[in-house]
Amino acid sequence: MNLSIISCHSQIQAEALMREIGVDPVGIEIMAPKTVSHLVRVNHLPVFAAHILKQEALSLGGDTAVSREALTGKSKYTDCLIVGNLIHIKWLCEKLKRQPYKLAQLAVELQKAIGCYQRSNFVLELGSHRLDLHTHTHIMGIINMTPDSFSGDGLLRKTSANAVWRAKDERRKAQDVGDYAKKLVDDGADILDIGGESSRPGAKAITVKEELARVIPAIKMIRKKVKAPISVDTYKAEVARQALDNGAHIVNDITALSGDPKMAGIIKKYKAAVVLMHMKGSPRTMQKNPHYRNIMQEIVAYLQHATTAAVSAGIDPEKIIIDPGVGFGKRVTHNLEIIKSLGHLRVVGRPILVGASRKSFIGNILNQAASGRLAGTISANCIAVYNGAKIVRVHDVKESKQALTVLDSILKC
Numbered sequence: 001m002n003l004s005i006i007s008c009h010s011q012i013q014a015e016a017l018m019r020e021i022g023v024d025p026v027g028i029e030i031m032a033p034k035t036v037s038h039l040v041r042v043n044h045l046p047v048f049a050a051h052i053l054k055q056e057a058l059s060l061g062g063d064t065a066v067s068r069e070a071l072t073g074k075s076k077y078t079d080c081l082i083v084g085n086l087i088h089i090k091w092l093c094e095k096l097k098r099q100p101y102k103l104a105q106l107a108v109e110l111q112k113a114i115g116c117y118q119r120s121n122f123v124l125e126l127g128s129h130r131l132d133l134h135t136h137t138h139i140m141g142i143i144n145m146t147p148d149s150f151s152g153d154g155l156l157r158k159t160s161a162n163a164v165w166r167a168k169d170e171r172r173k174a175q176d177v178g179d180y181a182k183k184l185v186d187d188g189a190d191i192l193d194i195g196g197e198s199s200r201p202g203a204k205a206i207t208v209k210e211e212l213a214r215v216i217p218a219i220k221m222i223r224k225k226v227k228a229p230i231s232v233d234t235y236k237a238e239v240a241r242q243a244l245d246n247g248a249h250i251v252n253d254i255t256a257l258s259g260d261p262k263m264a265g266i267i268k269k270y271k272a273a274v275v276l277m278h279m280k281g282s283p284r285t286m287q288k289n290p291h292y293r294n295i296m297q298e299i300v301a302y303l304q305h306a307t308t309a310a311v312s313a314g315i316d317p318e319k320i321i322i323d324p325g326v327g328f329g330k331r332v333t334h335n336l337e338i339i340k341s342l343g344h345l346r347v348v349g350r351p352i353l354v355g356a357s358r359k360s361f362i363g364n365i366l367n368q369a370a371s372g373r374l375a376g377t378i379s380a381n382c383i384a385v386y387n388g389a390k391i392v393r394v395h396d397v398k399e400s401k402q403a404l405t406v407l408d409s410i411l412k413c
Contacts, residue, residue, distance in 0.1 A: 008035050009036070011033060014032045015028055018032065033086035036086070037083065037085050038083075038084065038085065038089065039082070039083060040081070040089065040110065041080070041297075043079045043297075045106075047066075047075065047078055049099075049102065050078050051070075054080075056095045057082055057084060057088070057092055060092055061084070061088060062085075062092065063082075063084070065081040066078045066080050086114065086118075090111075090114075093108075093110050093111050115349070117346045119346075121134050122350070122351040122390060124273055124321075126250065126273055127249050129228075131191075131229070133391070136408050137385050137404045138191065139188055139391070139394060139400055140193045140231065140393040141192050141193065141397045142193055142195075142393060143181060143195070144198075145177070145195065145215055145218050146196060146197065176221065177222065181222040181226050185226045185228045187398035188397050188400070188402075189401075190228065190391075191228060191229050191250065192228055192229070192231065193230075193231040194219060194230060194231070194232055194233065196212075196233075196234070197233075199233075199328070201283060201327075202287070203283040204284065205283075208238050208239060211234065211239050215232060216242055216246060219232070219247060219248055220246055223247040229249040230243075230247060230248040231249070231250035231275070232248045232250070234251065234252070235260055236260055237266045240253075240266050244270040244272055250275065250321075251266075251274045251275070253277065254279055254283075254325070254328065255279065256278065256279075256302070256303070257274070257276065264315060267310075268313060268315050271316065273321065274310065274319065274320055275321045275322075275353055276306045276307060276323065277322075277323035277328065278299045278306075278324050279325045279329055280328065286328055287329065290329045292334065295330070295337055296344045296345075299324050299325075299338070300344055303348050307320055307322065307350060317350075320350050322345060322348055324338045324354070325355075326339070326354060326356045326359060332364050332365065335361040336361070339356065339380055339383050342387035342389060351390040351391060352388055353389065353393060355393035357395045357396070358373045359377075362377060377394065377400070381394065381404065382403060385404060385408075386407070386411070392404070
């Protein structure tokens with residue numbers, strides 16, 4: 001007799017194991033959802049409703065954890081953790097629909113959340129481009145049209161038709177920005193992200209005129225060289241408008257549309273995609289003692305609100321991407337928690353983008369300058385993808401592509 005204990009991390013893995021031993025397809029459909037346990041957090045539930053929730057979960061083979069004060073009667077409200085597999089949760093929702101005290105409403109919200117959490121088949125329609133995010137991890141290659149990028153890779157605008165590396169490394173030969181974009185695509189970039197204003201901690205804002213002078217000529221040059229979809233990294237509506245006019249497909253907005261009241265209208269008009277990012281404060285102030293009670297709860301709530309607001313403004317929900325904002329108003333421990341717990345964001349129901357490349361938290365851990373953070377970046381990105389990221393924004397495209405190709409192959413086997 002040969003025994004093995006298997007740590008099953010996903011329902012897909014369980015289904016594969018069942019097929020391997022010859023389980024009937026109907027049996028797989030019934031049993032696979034029972035193989036992976038989940039925790040569902042419900043905040044600020046009345047104690048009497050929490051007791052009903054616990055009893056209903058127990059009756060199905062699950063459970064619900066509540067605070068000690070809820071059990072002793074010292075509190076009128078409690079946060080709850082529902083414990084169970086997907087079958088438990090499905091049955092629980094049906095039972096809660098017949099209960100009072102807003103538990104029926106909780107059942108509807110829980111069903112919606114589980115549906116969002118399980119979704120993985122995201123497709124981005126970007127003009128003539130169609131990105132199926134389920135096929136492989138997509139790479140967003142960074143093109144910084146700035147003189148003050150934190151990573152030292154900013155491209156300076158030399159003339160309206162040329163750009164050169166700011167870095168002094170002689171191996172980085174001066175080259176046309178269009179050629180550099182082509183190199184990124186050849187190395188494996190699926191999307192190119194062009195930014196004209198640094199968002200590093202402490203960075204000062206620049207004028208719309210200056211940002212346009214940096215970004216628009218670059219986009220025009222890139223359009224001549226490559227066919228990859230272009231993202232413009234800006235929170236200014238006029239910059240977004242002109243970028244979209246000149247062939248960009250995505251607006252990467254670090255303010256999640258809150259930086260310019262006209263931004264949502266521009267994105268709606270052009271039927272563009274948008275990246276909604278979480279940031280606490282502004283680039284000038286975000287690293288001044290950032291504090292969170294529960295960072296993942298706050299980020300999830302923020303991005304759910306931002307997504308709802310974007311859809312209400314007329315933006316196609318299928319063109320929304322979310323970004324937890326690694327490094328934007330976060331301490332080292334916050335960034336590590338985001339990457340470790342990235343799966344929490346799946347409840348928003350939109351593809352997740354992570355931008356950890358060369359960030360200072362990696363440098364603080366490794367005691368390395370930006371140029372020495374490649375290995376740390378790859379490590380962070382691999383864990384992020386394992387936990388649900390569909391897009392990673394990177395400086396070092398070739399090396400990242402190689403690492404993620406191996407990771408994708410492992411996850412799909």
